[in-house]
Amino acid sequence: MFGLPHLFSLAVSTTVEFDCHGRRVASRRRGRTVRAPRMERGEEIELAGGSRYVIEELLGRGGMGHVYRARRLSDGRMVAIKVAALQPGKNYNRYLRQEAKHLMRLDHRHIIKLLEHGRLAGGRYCLALDYADGRTLDQLLNDGPMSLERAVDICQQVADALEHCHAAGLVHGDLKPANIMVCRRGGADHVCVLDFGIAGFENRGRSGPDKSSPLSVFYMSPEQMLNKPHTRKTDTYQIGLLFFECLFGCLPFKRSVEDAVQYRLRGKRLVTPRDQRLSCSRYWPSIARILRRALSQCPSTRYASAADLSADLRQLLRQIQSGP
Numbered sequence: 001m002f003g004l005p006h007l008f009s010l011a012v013s014t015t016v017e018f019d020c021h022g023r024r025v026a027s028r029r030r031g032r033t034v035r036a037p038r039m040e041r042g043e044e045i046e047l048a049g050g051s052r053y054v055i056e057e058l059l060g061r062g063g064m065g066h067v068y069r070a071r072r073l074s075d076g077r078m079v080a081i082k083v084a085a086l087q088p089g090k091n092y093n094r095y096l097r098q099e100a101k102h103l104m105r106l107d108h109r110h111i112i113k114l115l116e117h118g119r120l121a122g123g124r125y126c127l128a129l130d131y132a133d134g135r136t137l138d139q140l141l142n143d144g145p146m147s148l149e150r151a152v153d154i155c156q157q158v159a160d161a162l163e164h165c166h167a168a169g170l171v172h173g174d175l176k177p178a179n180i181m182v183c184r185r186g187g188a189d190h191v192c193v194l195d196f197g198i199a200g201f202e203n204r205g206r207s208g209p210d211k212s213s214p215l216s217v218f219y220m221s222p223e224q225m226l227n228k229p230h231t232r233k234t235d236t237y238q239i240g241l242l243f244f245e246c247l248f249g250c251l252p253f254k255r256s257v258e259d260a261v262q263y264r265l266r267g268k269r270l271v272t273p274r275d276q277r278l279s280c281s282r283y284w285p286s287i288a289r290i291l292r293r294a295l296s297q298c299p300s301t302r303y304a305s306a307a308d309l310s311a312d313l314r315q316l317l318r319q320i321q322s323g324p
Helices: 004-013 092-103 137-141 148-167 232-248 257-265 274-279 281-294 306-322
Strands: 024-026 044-046 052-061 065-072 078-084 114-119 125-130 134-136 180-185 188-193
Touching: 052 078, 078 092, 092 114, 092 125, 134 137, 137 180, 137 232, 148 180, 148 188, 148 232, 148 306, 232 281, 232 306, 281 306
Parallel strands: none
Antiparallel strands: 044 052, 052 065, 065 078, 078 125, 114 125, 134 180, 180 188
């Protein structure tokens, strides 16, 4: 089991901060920073396979590197280029190689598509991904809680994507708002799950966070904190946290890392904001049942699969859309 000091050290990779009531107040990176030579607008890069890209802009900095919007010179296609960071004692190339290996096994409308991968001239590993033009769930949640219908719809799509992962024997293990992209297609939300860098095969993949892990303590499952193997129930727990935060604009514990750890390891009772419960009182029995089952501290009483969770969310969505 990891002690609190080690879990505190992992918290610097989080992208979210909360006030004393557990509500998010900011979305910015704290603590350690990744180092990678900054690519400039107009710079051309070439992957080992020969494909050439021109950099358009920096999209973001993550726990393992930088992501850029770029244009493929052969056909003008817009892509996202993900480049591994450089940090002494850390091998982030291996995370990107692992992500490429996993994405090659997956083909789903709600999972980011890998176009190609390889090394740049300087030796850093690079992924060329389908470009998703939207906002991360992290960014959307900075505006506050979502409508019930939108929260259910987004989380149902995430569960649908994870059902496909689980069918391929993979567990994502790092579902958090920063790893969920929400685009608008045909006037509706379209979800795309990102970042499979720490994903692994069920029961024999990564067995919990190490000191270089980009995992956020706020979104770990209880078994991850206990350094146990990831299973599909790890993902259903994290989808439950996403659903809770979409509904209430906060997580089910206070702002500190210690609260996040104690909530999971001491099995504190799930408490939801009363004012938000009243706003969706018609559907509250179904919502509460889904949250209790998804966020069970004990994996044996949690949703057995993302498919089961997706089915319950889909049924709730139909109830909401059918109206009174």
